[in-house]
Amino acid sequence: MSVTTDTTPSAPARGMNALGALSEHLVRVLEKNGADISQLGVPPQPEPSDGLWEDVSVPQARARRNMWRNSIVDAAHDEYLAFRFDHLDDNQKPNTLRNWLDSLIEAKKLDARPGTLNMIVPGPIGSGKTAAACTLGNEAAERGLWTLFVKHATYLTWRRPDSAPHNMKAWEVRKKFVECDLLVLDELCGEMDMTATEFARRETVDLIDARISAGRPTVYTTNLRSRRQPGSPAMGVVDILGERLLSRLESSAHLVKVVGPDRRAPAKPLDW
Ligand SMILES: Nc1ncnc2c1ncn2[C@@H]1O[C@H](COP(=O)(O)OP(=O)(O)OP(=O)(O)O)[C@@H](O)[C@H]1O
Ligand SMILES: [Mg+2]
Structure with a gap:
């Protein structure tokens, strides 16, 4: 028995x-x-x-870790959940990421605006930008920050009526991505070109402007340059955000350029 x-x-x-x-x-x-x-x-x-900043109770910290995890699962990026600073290569600047996270936790404790508000992570395709940004998110969520991940194009889709998952209303989507302690906005201006709709421009400017005004830190990854390069057909981030917002964003930002080859490229190129 x-x-x-x-x-x-x-x-x-x-x-x-x-x-x-x-x-x-x-x-x-x-x-x-x-x-x-x-x-x-x-x-x-x-x-x-336990490394949590002092105002976070353990159940609240657990709930925040779950919110981070769910945002990664919604993006089908589960493979990045296991990454920690120690797993990153030097070109992903783990020390810069770690120091910035420490400064965010310090600012949160003091209820102050972080000294450096943003982290811009540009680099070529497949160089490891999303992995670096998600690593920061994994560590931040473990330390009790309410951290969320969303791909920029996904955010724009979810802002359309009845388009978000989990029965979220469009206004709830904006609210949570504006209000979270730390946002990873992946592939900034990724699937946009010069024909980007007025809706896409307005929504992008609104999200970024609202987070800067509220003093909430954001990590941006992107394959684009800040400005269009002479002779290149690729637009720059400035073409969507405009000079004023880009300048506000850059005025308080660390730049972590992730250089290196495409990690997804097969060792032997496919011939087809
Ligand atoms: N430090 C690392 N160690 C091992 N694998 C890594 C590391 N960093 C990234 N990767 C792997 O390399 C691949 C590409 O990384 P990632 O998705 O971060 O690139 P990216 O720069 O965001 O690419 P894209 O420009 O397409 O968005 C992924 O499969 C990722 O798991
Ligand atoms: Mg990526």
Whole structure:
């Protein structure tokens, strides 16, 4: 005969746990604001040992990790979930990414605007841009930042009525991608050319402008140059964003150019 033990806490015990978590949070807020909590007869709170910034409770952090994961799964990019800074090559600048993430966590703790708001990751096809940006997202989500991934073209599609997954309304799509702590906007202006619709331009400018105004950091990957190169038919990012917005974006940004060959190219070129 097997005996199973019901470990579900009783309703009163659950209530006490919730109260305990609430009072711990209140004590942290009081401490943060310089209050002398010894007057309250409460023992000093230990520093969180799990790398989370202090205002994030463990269930909230778990929920945020899931939101990041779901955004990667929605993009069918599950293969990038396992990447960590240690897996990146030097040309993907793991130290720059790591230092920037540290600065974002510091700013979040202080409820301040990050010193450098944006990360621009340009580079040729297949050089490892998305992997680098997703690595940053994986590490950020693990540290309690509400982080989301979306491909620029997908965002534009989802902003059309009744086009987003999970029964999301178009306004909910904008809200979550504007409000998340950190956004990875992959393939900026990827499938656009000079005939890009007014809708695409307006939506792109709106998203980026809203995030900059609110002081929310964003990572942009792109195959494009900032400006059209002489003699090249390829447009530049400026052709969609306009000079004013590109200048605002660049005025507070790290540039991580990922150089190198196309990692997807077969060792022996296919002859067909
Ligand atoms: N440091 C790495 N170690 C091993 N594999 C990697 C690394 N970085 C990227 N890759 C792999 O190389 C391939 C191309 O990487 P990635 O998708 O990041 O390129 P990309 O620059 O975003 O390409 P695109 O321009 O098509 O968007 C992927 O299969 C990815 O898993
Ligand atoms: Mg990519």
